[in-house]
Amino acid sequence: MRLLFKIFFVCLLLLAGVAGALWWWASQPMTLRTSPLDFRIAAGSSLRTAIVEMRESGIAVNPILLGLLARANRADTAIKAGSYSINAGATPHQLLDKLLRGKVTQGELTLVEGWTFRQWRARLDRHPDLRHDAIGLTEMQLLERLGISGSSLEGQLFPDTYLFDKQSSDLDLLARAYRAMQRKLDAEWIQRAQGLPYRSPQEALIMASIIEKETGREADRQLVAAVFVNRLRRGMLLQTDPTVIYGLGERFDGNLRKRDLQSDSPYNTYMRAGLPPSPIAMPGLASLRAALNPASSDVLYFVARGDGSSEFSRTLDEHNRAVNKYQRGGK
Known part of the structure; x- marks a missing residue:
C-alpha cells in the first residue's frame, strides 16, 4: 500500500513539474520573424494545421508544447479562423488567448459613391490586405464567379466602407457589395413614389447613377431627379453630359x-431618347432615394451656378436666362 502511495506521489510530483515547466514556457516571449507579424488561420483548420500555418508565417513556437498547452486549456478544438497580428514579446499563452477569443485583425476599404467599376477595380487590385483572385478575370468571368446574371457590374455594387478579414478574397468583398446594393435597391423600390416612368428596379438604378454624377449636393438631388423624371414622362431627351462621358470611356x-x-x-x-442601357457609376443611398422619390415639381432644366449648387427652370426661356447668367457671365 505504501509503495502504491509512493508511486502515486512521485507521479503527482512529475505532473506538477511538467505543468510548472509548461506554464513557465507559456510565459516566455516567442521569437518572431518580424514585428508586428501578421498570420492567418484558415477556416476549418485543426490545431495541428493551425500550428503549421503559424510556424510557416514566422512564429518560432514549439508545436508539441503549444499543442499540450491548448489541450490543457481544453482549447484544441476552440481556436477561431481569421487574420491575426502579434508583436515582439508575445508569449504562447497570449497567442493561444488571441486564437481562442478570435481577436482578428481587419482590413478596411472604402468604395466611393460615383466611381465607376473600373475605378473600383483599380482600388481593389492595389489593396495590400486582400487576396487578389479577381486579377486577370474579364468582367463576364467575374459575373460567372460571383453567380450574378447580367452583362456588367457597373452600378451593381453599393458604395460603403467595408471591413474584412485580412487576406480574404477580393471576390468575397465584391459579392458583399453586390448583395448590399440589392438589399438597398429592393427596400427603396418598395417605398417608391407612384407613377414613376421606370419599368424595373434596374431602370431606377440607372437613373440613380445619373443623379449621382450630376450632383453631390444633398439639397439638389430630388430636384435633379424631378428634372429627369419629368423629361422621361414627356418623351424629352435627357441631355446629360455624364452619360456621354461614360460612353467615351x-x-x-x-x-x-x-x-x-x-x-x-x-x-x-x-x-x-430614354435611359442609357446601364448605370454609369455606383450610386449611393441618397441618389437611390432621390430616383425613387423625386421632388414634386414641374422643373425641366437645370444649370450649375458655379458654387456646387444648381439653378432649376420650368421653361426653356428661363433656362436660357440662367445659362447666360451663370455660365456666360451675363446679367
Missing part, C-alpha cells in the same frame, strides 16, 4: 467637346 480627356455630343452611342442622351 478612356477616350475622355477631361474636355467634353461639341463633336462628342454629336457622336452617336448608346450613352449619348443628346441623341437617344
